[in-house]
Amino acid sequence: MEKKLVIYEPNKHVIAGWRFVWKQLFAELRSSWNLGFRLFLRDFTSKYKQSLLGLSWVMLLPLFTVLVFVIMNRSGILNIRNTGVPYPVYALFSISLWSLFTGLTASISGIVGQTGGLITKINFPRIALIQSPVLTSIIDLLIRFVLLFIVMIYYRTTPHAEAFLLPLTLLPLLLLSIGIGMFLSIIGAVFKDIPNIINIFLTVAMFITPVMYPLPESGFLHAMNLYNPLYYFIEVPRNLFFMGTFQHLPAFALFCLVSVAVFFMGWRFYYVAMNRIVEKV
């Protein structure tokens, strides 16, 4: 059997051109699936092996955040109204989606830093490192939805029929998170304060974006969030799930395209920059 010839030369991505690099990206994705899944199994089983609370950790943080907000709302510190469904249900749904974004972005952006030793010593399809955080985040989301359903049963809230479209509407959020994560993982390998900057930014974003509360009628936050993709990525699924309505279609469609673009650019960036980053790490 004739063995494949591999050639390493300077500027190989540039010589190959954008089209060829896309082909390589997809080929790498296909060939790396075995490894990616193994890494996911490794990360998932080892995370909870020696913990007291195990998988329930996935539910606890959102649960406590929601609890805090509910208490503050009930005692009048916050004045959140017009959520359409009971506030605990609203908050839990929103934070589950928000956690998908924050969890995925944070875990992917830390990838190069964490696996530094492995990357510089062994040659394996680097995209395999991304698959584990993605699968983990999706599983986490499903676990949180189980909690959500329990709470919904308690509050006698039912989702609308159109709710089955929910996974589709979550796709842009997923793509955006992965794209941003891949950009940040490379940049974060060079500038070590990036993880801290991300944390601060995500914390601030959770309060500025209408996650735990509906969009204000007017004012600065109202105006600002009309240009915030995250607002649409939380609001549209939320409306679909609880109200069965599909609002803000033009803006949502536009930001969907933005997400897809960020995803593909991030993917290319991750693949191409990896060759340079291994020399720095």
Add this chain to the structure above:
Amino acid sequence: MIYGSYDILSDFIGIASKTDKLRQGEFWAVDDVSFELKKGDIFGVIGPNGSGKSTILKMLNGIYMPDRGKIEIRGRVGALIEIGAGFHPMLTGRENVYINGAILGMSKKEIDAKYDQIVAFSDIGDFINAPVKHYSSGMYVRLGFSVAVHCEPDILLVDEVLAVGDAQFYNKCTNKINEIRNRGTTIVLVSHNMWLIQTMCDRVLLLGQGKTVKIDTPFNCIQEYANIRSIESQQSRHQEKLLPVTVEHAEVRDRAGSPMKEAMPDGALVVTAKYLCQTDQFQGFFFLRVTTSDGYPLYTSYSEPSTFHIGEGFVDAFIPSFSLLAGEYRIWIGVCGEKKEEARISEKQLKLDVLSSTDYPDPRYGIFFNQVRWSRK
């Protein structure tokens, strides 16, 4: 940082960067090194630390991209570089075999087929089902090595990894590598162990500061390497602090007292040294060591404990039979403190060649010469 960002950006956009010119602060880690390997070649790479050996391996492994020139590889590349890559302490040996195997490029089917062999070679036994964090460091290395070695690549890159593990495991490894080599695998071996290089390699690349010094037979390259090192160590010897005892001069002489540069395997010789003592009542030993030309120690002898007095002195070390077959050797004579090897104070290095002769056995089968008496019953 700036260069890195610039390079990443130009790669991403798709602009070719002028990689073959050095920018300020950059240097060539590997400069104009070329070689061609055929299937089944065993290629050694030696050189001082920082000469570019690991960089070359990383380029062959596809981790670093060349900035100038081209690398063409036909076949699967495997590496014995990071043993136990991907191992997670919480998972069992079995689970880690699958992870490590996947990282090294083996499919699940391949690992399934070779699983029993891998476990048998590693000698882990029942511990294979226990979490890896309970393993001793030896078990860890054996398991990692076993997975790596069963990967059966077409080209195997080995980087100093055989330094870990006990003697029994070391033998197992070298046997396995011989097996691999007989199967026609091409091997690139980076090592400081000149013995290994000498016995395993067909050709050797000697690197110096990123450049090719020599590509030649193992023996020639090792000689050249030793020459380079002795020149360098002489230069660094210019800084000598105030030592309690300094060996000023040393010579190898025959029994009659005349200087000699060559000896016979069973020849007698005297190593004589002149020393200067600057600290009265200093307690120490004289030591004599015979090594190969690249420093591998063969035998050492210490004198009785001595007290040194201020002033000059002479010492003779009489070797009744040199006991080494044809080759180039170094003899070290010097002074060490009470802790012997941990407190070597001053020494001189001498060269001695043993001539080859058909009267004596071939040194390829053992460099020591011993009088063995045979009698038939």
